Amino acid sequence: MRKSKPSNVKTIQHKSKIRVRFAECDPLGIVWHGNYIQYFEDGRESFGNETGIGYLNQKDNNFSTPIVKSVCEHKLPLKYGDIATIETTYVDCDAAKIIFQYKIFTPEGLLACTGETIQVFVELGGELSLTIPNFVVKWKQKMGLLDD
Numbered sequence: 001m002r003k004s005k006p007s008n009v010k011t012i013q014h015k016s017k018i019r020v021r022f023a024e025c026d027p028l029g030i031v032w033h034g035n036y037i038q039y040f041e042d043g044r045e046s047f048g049n050e051t052g053i054g055y056l057n058q059k060d061n062n063f064s065t066p067i068v069k070s071v072c073e074h075k076l077p078l079k080y081g082d083i084a085t086i087e088t089t090y091v092d093c094d095a096a097k098i099i100f101q102y103k104i105f106t107p108e109g110l111l112a113c114t115g116e117t118i119q120v121f122v123e124l125g126g127e128l129s130l131t132i133p134n135f136v137v138k139w140k141q142k143m144g145l146l147d148d
Contacts (some may be wrong), residue, residue, distance in 0.1 A: 010145050016046035020082045031078040036113050037070060040102045043086035044117070047100070051090075053139050061135040065098055065119040072115040083106050085127040092145045096121050096132045 012083055024035045048054030058065055091099040097120050104113040114127050121129040121136070132140075140146040 003009065012047075012051065012090040012092075012143060012145075013089075014043070014047040014087070014088045014122050015049055016043055016086050017086055017141060018042050018086060020078050020080055021034065022080055025080045029080040031080075033072075036072050036104065036115065037105055039084070039086055039113075040070070040072070040088075040100070040115055040117060042087035043102055044100055045106075046086070047088045047090065051139075051143065053136070056088075057135070057139075059114075059124070061133060062124050063124050063129070063133055063135075064124060066122060067117050067119050069118040070115065072113060074113050076106060076110055076112045078104070078106060078112050084112065085109075092140070 001027060018039055020031055022039075024031050026032050045054065048057065055064075055115075056129065089101045089103075089106070091101055093099055097118055100117050100148040101109060102113070102115040102117075104115075106112050121133055123129060
């Protein structure tokens, strides 16, 4: 059963591209299923670098964001040499977590994979944050997700 997003949920979408490398494929030249999670990370890293909420921004603010849940649904295979498009969507929420949804498209524009990751905020000393860190609140304001 699929959960539908309430219509008032704000999102930010970012597109990036990756080239499928030889090392990511099985002997038949098809991407091994576990590599799609790495492609999600590629999309997430590109999103973060483009919007100012990347891993180094988090580290500079004494936080990391480990993944606590990941979902990956395979639709069509990617092959060695393909240039795929990763559509990474940040889904805003009021909780102290980050939700990303992903769509990966073949070079022909067909949907190859969908997925989602959920990350939580952990202070670099190891303490789980139960509230949204201040630097994230400021980022959300800058991105138009919150009122000033």
